Amino acid sequence: MKPIQSGIGDREWYQNLFTLEQTIAEITPLHFSAPLAPPIAAAKENRSVDLAIVWQTLTQLRSRLDVLLIEALGGLGSPVTDELTVADLAGEWRLPTVLVVPVKLGSLGQVVANVALARQARVDLKGIVLNCTQPLSDEEIADLTPKDLIQSLTNIPVLGCLPYIDNFSDFDKLVQIASNLDLETLK
């Protein structure tokens, strides 16, 4: 699921990449046109952010699927409503969570701040995945986001590093990349 989406993006990606039995309304029960934070995008359409429909759809899907992977939006501190952040929802809805961190200078500060926020909101943080959103060497990745330092600072396991992907339509490559992540701990 991409339960709340603003603008064009993830739900369209999923439909192109995967064969899913869910309808688009099940993949994304709440969609807003403006590519902005949900409360702001909703206000532009004179709508509110109806979390009840998100919870209902999530509950239905969870009961009929073996695995339900949910992509949030923005970061843990991004607002979902005027009162609630992504971290608040993940905590209150008890969703086992993986933090995805783009590899760049500043990532260490971001990861420490986000893990602190996750703890404050009682998020069940299972692991951290590093994401190389630009082509970098192994040495550059290790210098910017050293796994051992992140684990020592946060006490959260680093499950792996997604490489830079230049072609998202190479499905076999995506499968091979996913198989390198240590996802067994999420079960």
Ligand SMILES: Nc1ncnc2c1ncn2[C@@H]1O[C@H](COP(=O)(O)OP(=O)(O)OP(=O)(O)O)[C@@H](O)[C@H]1O
């Ligand atoms: N490993 C990668 N290699 C190359 N491009 C990437 C990689 N990860 C992300 N991108 C690019 O960044 C875009 C947004 O990625 P992603 O959906 O993961 O962002 P996000 O942080 O989840 O933001 P959102 O809140 O919009 O979901 C992707 O569609 C892709 O174009």
Ligand SMILES: C[C@H](N)[C@@H](CCCCCC(=O)O)NC(=O)O
């Ligand atoms: C438009 C973006 N791509 C994203 C919304 C990100 C909101 C971030 C708000 C913030 O933290 O300032 N929407 C989405 O993932 O559907």
Ligand SMILES: [Mg+2]
């Ligand atoms: Mg996304």
